[in-house]
Amino acid sequence: MSAATAGVVGILALFVLLVLRVPVAFAMFIVGFVGIWSLNGLNAATSLLASEAFTLGSSPELVVIPLFILMGNVASITGMSRHLYDAAYAVIGSVKGGLASATVLGCGGFAALSGSSVASALTMGKVALGEMERYKYDPRLST
Structure with missing residues (x-):
């Protein structure tokens, strides 16, 4: 063939x-x-x-993904992500959809810093989903 x-x-x-x-x-x-x-x-x-x-x-690009997931879990468990979302809500909470926009910008910034969109999606998804639900965002928008 x-x-x-x-x-x-x-x-x-x-x-x-x-x-x-x-x-x-x-x-x-x-x-x-x-x-x-x-x-x-x-x-x-x-x-x-x-x-x-x-x-x-053994590729360095894939080895860091579990470490970024660990970092997201640490941020979520220690309450650091809650404090960051509280601060973001205090600054832009009065703007309609402001927290959702801040989440998108934060995810983009994290992806730029980490260099991995997969790690960024996993880490920020773990952190952002609970916080956006706490501020009564529609689950269709949060996910």
């Missing part, structure tokens, strides 16, 4: 798996593994799987 044919078959297989409601990560894994297997053989696919698993697990 040529590489172009394998690519087209892989894309179609990915769409079929997604229509069958297979999670995206698993669907991409299955299609990628089978594609490498069909083009280069089973030994190449399994060795690539082992080396990529180690490479991704």
Whole structure:
């Protein structure tokens, strides 16, 4: 099978798996593994799987995500996030939707500082959801 044919078959297989409601990560894994297997053989696919698993697990970009989640939990448990939201509400609480706008800006600032949008979404989501509910924001807006 040529590489172009394998690519087209892989894309179609990915769409079929997604229509069958297979999670995206698993669907991409299955299609990628089978594609490498069909083009280069089973030994190449399994060795690539082992080396990529180690490479991704030891990458500095992914190692920091649990640390940012820990930081968000510490901020939430110690009450630091509550105090920050109280201060933000005192400053811009009179503006309609001001706290929601401050949350978006805070999330953007945290993403710029951390360099990871995933870590920012996880950390700020943990902190902001409870605080926005406390100030009676609509849950559809909070999430």
